[in-house]
Amino acid sequence: MPACTLPAAVKEQKSFLESLLQRHGAVLLRGFHTTATAEDFNDVIEAFGYEDLPYVGGPSTRTEVVGRVYTANNAPPHRKLHFHHEMSHLPSYPRKLFFFCEEVAAFGGETPILLSHIVYGKMEEKYLEFVEKLEELGLIYTIFAEEEDDDSSALGRGWKSMFHTEDKIVAQQRAAKLNTKLEWMENGVKMIMGPTPGIKRDETRPCKTWFNSIAAAYTAEGGDRKDSEKMGVSFGDGSPLPENVIHDCLKIMEEESIDIPWQKGDLLMIDNLAVLHSRKPFTPPRRILAAFCK
Numbered sequence: 001m002p003a004c005t006l007p008a009a010v011k012e013q014k015s016f017l018e019s020l021l022q023r024h025g026a027v028l029l030r031g032f033h034t035t036a037t038a039e040d041f042n043d044v045i046e047a048f049g050y051e052d053l054p055y056v057g058g059p060s061t062r063t064e065v066v067g068r069v070y071t072a073n074n075a076p077p078h079r080k081l082h083f084h085h086e087m088s089h090l091p092s093y094p095r096k097l098f099f100f101c102e103e104v105a106a107f108g109g110e111t112p113i114l115l116s117h118i119v120y121g122k123m124e125e126k127y128l129e130f131v132e133k134l135e136e137l138g139l140i141y142t143i144f145a146e147e148e149d150d151d152s153s154a155l156g157r158g159w160k161s162m163f164h165t166e167d168k169i170v171a172q173q174r175a176a177k178l179n180t181k182l183e184w185m186e187n188g189v190k191m192i193m194g195p196t197p198g199i200k201r202d203e204t205r206p207c208k209t210w211f212n213s214i215a216a217a218y219t220a221e222g223g224d225r226k227d228s229e230k231m232g233v234s235f236g237d238g239s240p241l242p243e244n245v246i247h248d249c250l251k252i253m254e255e256e257s258i259d260i261p262w263q264k265g266d267l268l269m270i271d272n273l274a275v276l277h278s279r280k281p282f283t284p285p286r287r288i289l290a291a292f293c294k
Protein backbone atom coordinates (compact mmCIF):
# COMPACT_ATOMS: atom_id res chain seq x y z
CA MET A 1 0.00 0.00 0.00
CA PRO A 2 1.49 3.46 -0.86
CA ALA A 3 2.44 5.67 2.09
CA CYS A 4 -0.14 8.35 2.92
CA THR A 5 1.38 11.66 1.86
CA LEU A 6 0.30 15.04 3.17
CA PRO A 7 -1.14 16.23 -0.19
CA ALA A 8 -3.26 13.06 -0.35
CA ALA A 9 -4.42 13.55 3.25
CA VAL A 10 -5.26 17.20 2.54
CA LYS A 11 -7.40 16.24 -0.44
CA GLU A 12 -9.25 13.67 1.65
CA GLN A 13 -9.60 15.74 4.83
CA LYS A 14 -9.95 19.24 3.38
CA SER A 15 -13.34 19.98 4.93
CA PHE A 16 -12.21 18.65 8.33
CA LEU A 17 -9.10 20.91 8.21
CA GLU A 18 -11.30 23.85 7.18
CA SER A 19 -13.60 23.23 10.14
CA LEU A 20 -10.57 23.21 12.49
CA LEU A 21 -9.33 26.46 10.95
CA GLN A 22 -12.76 28.02 11.32
CA ARG A 23 -12.99 26.99 14.96
CA HIS A 24 -9.44 27.87 16.07
CA GLY A 25 -8.10 30.45 13.59
CA ALA A 26 -4.83 28.52 13.12
CA VAL A 27 -3.86 24.88 12.62
CA LEU A 28 -0.36 23.40 12.92
CA LEU A 29 0.37 20.25 10.93
CA ARG A 30 3.40 18.49 12.38
CA GLY A 31 5.11 15.17 11.84
CA PHE A 32 4.43 14.65 8.13
CA HIS A 33 7.97 13.60 7.29
CA THR A 34 7.34 13.18 3.57
CA THR A 35 6.86 16.96 3.38
CA ALA A 36 10.38 18.37 3.66
CA THR A 37 11.15 20.70 0.76
CA ALA A 38 9.70 23.78 -0.93
CA GLU A 39 8.43 21.52 -3.74
CA ASP A 40 6.65 19.29 -1.20
CA PHE A 41 5.10 22.38 0.41
CA ASN A 42 3.93 23.59 -3.00
CA ASP A 43 2.28 20.20 -3.57
CA VAL A 44 0.34 20.65 -0.31
CA ILE A 45 -0.81 24.13 -1.38
CA GLU A 46 -1.91 22.74 -4.74
CA ALA A 47 -3.79 19.95 -2.92
CA PHE A 48 -5.83 22.54 -1.01
CA GLY A 49 -6.71 24.06 -4.37
CA TYR A 50 -7.38 27.61 -3.16
CA GLU A 51 -6.98 30.51 -5.55
CA ASP A 52 -3.59 32.24 -5.41
CA LEU A 53 -3.30 35.88 -4.36
CA PRO A 54 -0.38 37.72 -5.99
CA TYR A 55 1.74 39.76 -3.58
CA VAL A 56 1.13 43.21 -5.07
CA GLY A 57 1.37 46.33 -2.89
CA GLY A 58 2.98 44.71 0.16
CA PRO A 59 6.14 46.29 1.61
CA SER A 60 8.11 43.15 2.62
CA THR A 61 10.80 41.62 0.46
CA ARG A 62 10.11 38.04 -0.57
CA THR A 63 11.77 35.71 -3.03
CA GLU A 64 9.88 33.41 -5.34
CA VAL A 65 10.99 29.86 -4.57
CA VAL A 66 8.85 27.45 -6.57
CA GLY A 67 5.28 27.44 -7.87
CA ARG A 68 3.17 29.36 -5.39
CA VAL A 69 5.83 29.36 -2.69
CA TYR A 70 7.83 32.41 -1.53
CA THR A 71 10.24 33.06 1.31
CA ALA A 72 8.18 34.42 4.21
CA ASN A 73 10.20 37.60 4.70
CA ASN A 74 13.78 38.45 3.77
CA ALA A 75 14.18 40.96 6.63
CA PRO A 76 17.50 40.52 8.48
CA PRO A 77 17.49 37.95 11.32
CA HIS A 78 17.99 40.47 14.14
CA ARG A 79 14.77 42.28 13.27
CA LYS A 80 11.56 41.56 15.11
CA LEU A 81 8.51 41.77 12.87
CA HIS A 82 5.51 43.12 14.76
CA PHE A 83 1.95 41.84 14.75
CA HIS A 84 -0.03 42.33 11.58
CA HIS A 85 -2.69 40.80 9.40
CA GLU A 86 -1.15 40.07 6.02
CA MET A 87 -1.83 42.89 3.51
CA SER A 88 -4.44 44.45 5.83
CA HIS A 89 -3.62 47.89 4.40
CA LEU A 90 -4.87 46.82 0.97
CA PRO A 91 -8.40 46.41 -0.45
CA SER A 92 -7.81 42.71 -1.19
CA TYR A 93 -5.93 40.53 1.21
CA PRO A 94 -5.34 36.80 1.54
CA ARG A 95 -7.92 34.91 3.55
CA LYS A 96 -5.61 31.96 4.21
CA LEU A 97 -1.87 31.99 4.94
CA PHE A 98 0.36 28.93 4.87
CA PHE A 99 3.81 28.91 6.48
CA PHE A 100 6.23 26.03 6.20
CA CYS A 101 9.47 25.36 8.08
CA GLU A 102 12.14 24.12 5.70
CA GLU A 103 14.99 24.86 8.11
CA VAL A 104 14.82 25.69 11.82
CA ALA A 105 16.70 28.58 13.40
CA ALA A 106 19.77 27.94 15.55
CA PHE A 107 18.06 30.14 18.12
CA GLY A 108 14.75 32.04 18.26
CA GLY A 109 12.72 32.75 15.14
CA GLU A 110 9.38 31.65 16.59
CA THR A 111 6.21 32.89 14.89
CA PRO A 112 3.92 34.38 17.55
CA ILE A 113 0.22 34.28 16.72
CA LEU A 114 -2.69 36.04 18.33
CA LEU A 115 -6.49 35.90 18.11
CA SER A 116 -7.48 39.26 16.69
CA HIS A 117 -10.97 39.49 18.23
CA ILE A 118 -9.35 39.35 21.68
CA VAL A 119 -7.28 42.44 20.87
CA TYR A 120 -10.41 44.18 19.59
CA GLY A 121 -12.35 43.25 22.75
CA LYS A 122 -9.63 44.42 25.14
CA MET A 123 -9.09 47.67 23.25
CA GLU A 124 -12.83 48.39 23.13
CA GLU A 125 -13.06 47.77 26.87
CA LYS A 126 -10.16 50.09 27.71
CA TYR A 127 -10.20 52.69 24.92
CA LEU A 128 -13.74 52.93 23.59
CA GLU A 129 -13.30 56.46 22.24
CA PHE A 130 -10.16 55.49 20.32
CA VAL A 131 -11.80 52.36 18.90
CA GLU A 132 -14.87 54.32 17.78
CA LYS A 133 -12.63 56.88 16.07
CA LEU A 134 -10.69 54.10 14.38
CA GLU A 135 -13.91 52.50 13.13
CA GLU A 136 -15.20 55.82 11.86
CA LEU A 137 -12.05 57.19 10.19
CA GLY A 138 -9.99 54.13 9.32
CA LEU A 139 -6.25 54.42 8.77
CA ILE A 140 -3.80 55.89 6.32
CA TYR A 141 -0.48 54.08 5.91
CA THR A 142 2.48 55.84 4.35
CA ILE A 143 5.27 53.74 2.90
CA PHE A 144 8.39 54.90 1.13
CA ALA A 145 9.81 52.55 -1.49
CA GLU A 146 13.09 52.82 -3.34
CA GLU A 147 13.40 51.59 -6.89
CA GLU A 148 14.96 48.20 -6.06
CA ASP A 149 14.51 45.74 -3.16
CA ASP A 150 16.59 46.28 -0.05
CA ASP A 151 16.81 43.19 2.18
CA SER A 152 18.44 45.14 5.01
CA SER A 153 15.03 46.56 5.91
CA ALA A 154 11.87 44.79 7.11
CA LEU A 155 9.93 47.08 4.77
CA GLY A 156 12.50 47.15 2.00
CA ARG A 157 10.50 46.15 -1.06
CA GLY A 158 11.23 48.38 -4.03
CA TRP A 159 8.39 49.81 -6.10
CA LYS A 160 9.36 47.79 -9.20
CA SER A 161 8.82 44.46 -7.48
CA MET A 162 5.93 45.79 -5.41
CA PHE A 163 3.93 46.65 -8.54
CA HIS A 164 5.50 44.00 -10.80
CA THR A 165 6.59 46.57 -13.40
CA GLU A 166 9.44 48.90 -14.29
CA ASP A 167 7.08 51.45 -15.78
CA LYS A 168 6.03 54.34 -13.52
CA ILE A 169 2.72 54.85 -15.35
CA VAL A 170 1.81 51.17 -14.95
CA ALA A 171 2.83 51.34 -11.27
CA GLN A 172 0.59 54.38 -10.88
CA GLN A 173 -2.37 52.54 -12.43
CA ARG A 174 -1.83 49.45 -10.28
CA ALA A 175 -1.48 51.60 -7.16
CA ALA A 176 -4.75 53.41 -7.93
CA LYS A 177 -6.54 50.04 -7.96
CA LEU A 178 -5.15 49.47 -4.46
CA ASN A 179 -6.53 52.79 -3.18
CA THR A 180 -2.95 54.08 -3.10
CA LYS A 181 -1.58 57.43 -4.25
CA LEU A 182 2.01 57.65 -5.43
CA GLU A 183 4.24 60.69 -4.99
CA TRP A 184 7.41 60.26 -7.00
CA MET A 185 10.60 61.46 -5.37
CA GLU A 186 14.21 61.65 -6.41
CA ASN A 187 15.22 58.31 -4.87
CA GLY A 188 11.94 56.43 -4.92
CA VAL A 189 8.26 56.86 -4.28
CA LYS A 190 6.08 57.75 -1.33
CA MET A 191 2.89 55.71 -1.21
CA ILE A 192 -0.15 56.92 0.64
CA MET A 193 -2.48 54.01 1.22
CA GLY A 194 -6.07 54.45 2.34
CA PRO A 195 -8.08 55.46 4.19
CA THR A 196 -8.61 51.80 4.84
CA PRO A 197 -10.59 50.12 7.67
CA GLY A 198 -8.68 49.40 10.88
CA ILE A 199 -11.32 47.02 12.20
CA LYS A 200 -13.30 44.41 10.30
CA ARG A 201 -16.38 42.41 11.03
CA ASP A 202 -15.68 38.72 10.59
CA GLU A 203 -18.69 37.64 8.56
CA THR A 204 -18.07 33.99 9.42
CA ARG A 205 -17.88 34.51 13.20
CA PRO A 206 -19.87 36.69 15.59
CA CYS A 207 -17.03 39.16 16.24
CA LYS A 208 -14.97 42.08 15.02
CA THR A 209 -11.22 41.79 14.49
CA TRP A 210 -8.28 44.15 14.97
CA PHE A 211 -7.65 43.99 11.24
CA ASN A 212 -4.75 46.35 10.79
CA SER A 213 -0.98 46.69 10.78
CA ILE A 214 -0.79 49.51 13.34
CA ALA A 215 1.76 47.62 15.46
CA ALA A 216 4.10 46.99 12.53
CA ALA A 217 3.68 50.47 11.06
CA TYR A 218 3.85 52.32 14.36
CA THR A 219 6.90 50.52 15.68
CA ALA A 220 8.60 51.20 12.35
CA GLU A 221 7.91 54.89 13.03
CA GLY A 222 9.55 54.85 16.42
CA GLY A 223 12.11 52.15 15.79
CA ASP A 224 14.90 51.74 13.33
CA ARG A 225 15.86 54.88 11.44
CA LYS A 226 15.74 53.18 8.08
CA ASP A 227 12.23 51.81 8.64
CA SER A 228 11.00 54.99 10.28
CA GLU A 229 11.66 56.74 6.98
CA LYS A 230 9.71 54.04 5.21
CA MET A 231 6.46 53.65 7.06
CA GLY A 232 4.00 55.60 9.13
CA VAL A 233 0.36 55.32 10.13
CA SER A 234 -2.32 57.83 11.13
CA PHE A 235 -6.09 58.03 11.44
CA GLY A 236 -7.89 58.31 8.11
CA ASP A 237 -8.16 62.10 8.48
CA GLY A 238 -4.39 62.39 8.91
CA SER A 239 -4.49 63.01 12.68
CA PRO A 240 -1.91 61.12 14.76
CA LEU A 241 -2.63 57.94 16.70
CA PRO A 242 -2.32 58.44 20.49
CA GLU A 243 1.06 57.09 21.57
CA ASN A 244 0.01 55.78 25.00
CA VAL A 245 -2.91 53.82 23.53
CA ILE A 246 -0.74 52.21 20.87
CA HIS A 247 1.93 51.25 23.39
CA ASP A 248 -0.71 49.64 25.59
CA CYS A 249 -2.09 47.83 22.54
CA LEU A 250 1.41 46.42 21.86
CA LYS A 251 1.51 45.22 25.47
CA ILE A 252 -1.89 43.53 25.15
CA MET A 253 -0.69 41.80 22.00
CA GLU A 254 2.41 40.44 23.74
CA GLU A 255 0.34 39.20 26.69
CA GLU A 256 -2.31 37.47 24.60
CA SER A 257 -0.09 35.85 21.98
CA ILE A 258 1.48 32.41 21.88
CA ASP A 259 4.72 31.47 20.15
CA ILE A 260 4.99 28.72 17.56
CA PRO A 261 8.49 27.21 17.98
CA TRP A 262 9.18 25.69 14.58
CA GLN A 263 10.19 22.11 13.88
CA LYS A 264 11.42 21.07 10.45
CA GLY A 265 8.48 20.14 8.22
CA ASP A 266 5.88 22.06 10.26
CA LEU A 267 3.08 23.56 8.24
CA LEU A 268 1.02 26.32 9.84
CA MET A 269 -2.35 27.35 8.40
CA ILE A 270 -3.67 30.74 9.46
CA ASP A 271 -7.05 32.36 8.90
CA ASN A 272 -5.77 35.85 8.10
CA LEU A 273 -9.02 37.52 9.13
CA ALA A 274 -9.00 35.93 12.59
CA VAL A 275 -5.33 35.74 13.58
CA LEU A 276 -2.45 38.24 13.70
CA HIS A 277 1.13 37.01 13.27
CA SER A 278 4.65 38.29 13.84
CA ARG A 279 8.25 37.03 13.84
CA LYS A 280 10.85 36.89 16.58
CA PRO A 281 14.51 37.65 15.86
CA PHE A 282 16.68 34.60 15.24
CA THR A 283 20.14 33.20 14.74
CA PRO A 284 20.54 31.70 11.23
CA PRO A 285 19.91 29.43 9.61
CA ARG A 286 16.12 29.64 9.41
CA ARG A 287 14.00 29.20 6.34
CA ILE A 288 10.29 29.70 6.62
CA LEU A 289 8.35 29.64 3.36
CA ALA A 290 4.94 31.11 2.70
CA ALA A 291 1.99 30.90 0.34
CA PHE A 292 -1.03 33.22 0.36
CA CYS A 293 -4.48 32.28 -0.90
CA LYS A 294 -7.70 34.17 -1.49
Ligand code: FE2
Pocket residue numbers: 084085086277
Ligand atom coordinates in the same frame (compact mmCIF):
# COMPACT_ATOMS: atom_id res chain seq x y z
FE1 FE2 B 1 3.39 38.62 7.56
